Amino acid sequence: MSTPxxxxxxxxxxxxxxxxxxxxxxxxxxxxxxxxFGSPMGHQxxxxxxxxxxxxxxxxxxxxxxxxxxxxAYWECEAKKFKDLLSEVIWxxxxxxxxxxxxxxxxxxxxxxxxxxxxxxxxxxxxxxIREGRLTITDKxxxxxxxxxxxxxxxxxxxxxxxxxxxAYWARISNVQGITPSEAREIEHNELQKVPxxxxxxxxxxxxxxSQRLQSNLRKRQGDKVLGEREPGLRNVxxxxxxxxxxxxxxxxx
Numbered sequence: 001m002s003t004p005x006x007x008x009x010x011x012x013x014x015x016x017x018x019x020x021x022x023x024x025x026x027x028x029x030x031x032x033x034x035x036x037f038g039s040p041m042g043h044q045x046x047x048x049x050x051x052x053x054x055x056x057x058x059x060x061x062x063x064x065x066x067x068x069x070x071x072x073a074y075w076e077c078e079a080k081k082f083k084d085l086l087s088e089v090i091w092x093x094x095x096x097x098x099x100x101x102x103x104x105x106x107x108x109x110x111x112x113x114x115x116x117x118x119x120x121x122x123x124x125x126x127x128x129x130i131r132e133g134r135l136t137i138t139d140k141x142x143x144x145x146x147x148x149x150x151x152x153x154x155x156x157x158x159x160x161x162x163x164x165x166x167x168a169y170w171a172r173i174s175n176v177q178g179i180t181p182s183e184a185r186e187i188e189h190n191e192l193q194k195v196p197x198x199x200x201x202x203x204x205x206x207x208x209x210x211s212q213r214l215q216s217n218l219r220k221r222q223g224d225k226v227l228g229e230r231e232p233g234l235r236n237v238x239x240x241x242x243x244x245x246x247x248x249x250x251x252x253x254x
Contacts, residue, residue, distance in 0.1 A: 090119070 012020075054062060069075070094115050098108040120130055137143070170181040179187075 057065070094112050098111045117130060170184050173184045174181045
């Protein structure tokens with residue numbers, strides 16, 4: 001029985017060890033791209049490094065270790081991102097409750113705007129600040145719609161003020177003349193129809209002449225009154241006085 005032969009493996013030389021290390025470094029560089037520090041997209045390199053480190057820890061451990069970061073800018077950046085994320089979540093939730101068949105209609109968008117406004121008020125935002133924020137809107141169609149609406153409402157308010165003034169005027173006239181406002185309007189309308197077209201309506205609507213016409217028509221309609229009785233609001237015009245000289249003239253003519 002022959003004895004097994006033993007093989008002796010000499011240890012690697014220093015050159016072989018260096019070459020093996022260089023090969024391993026090249027392999028790792030090919031598998032993991034080099035981080036581009038200082039480039040415009042350098043954050044991606046750091047982000048990739050963090051993602052690699054996440055595999056070594058649990059999510060709870062990552063949050064625990066992150067809490068030890070003392071840079072205020074780090075936490076400010078994260079807070080702003082969460083603010084945008086919260087705003088997007090609120091936006092989607094409101095749309096789901098206000099939309100009809102997945103689409104927002106007129107009332108839906110109005111309700112969405114009111115919901116956001118109410119949330120701002122509940123969180124301490126004043127109405128003045130909300131108005132100032134609304135003034136930063138740069139949409140032309142937005143301001144065009146609002147200007148058209150406000151101009152229309154201003155014209156309507158002016159028309160209502162004129163109607164109220166006329167109602168008060170006719171009420172005073174009817175109270176003075178002892179007739180209803182509708183009768184006073186009818187008399188005024190009939191008198192205006194008699195005004196020649198060459199005369200302006202402004203001249204025909206002078207209060208003094210209108211008052212004279214109303215008094216004249218009122219005397220005709222109230223002919224059954226006792227002659228000489230003073231009506232409320234009317235002035236009885238006394239007959240002209242005949243002087244002695246005028247009487248002599250009358251005798252001479254006879």
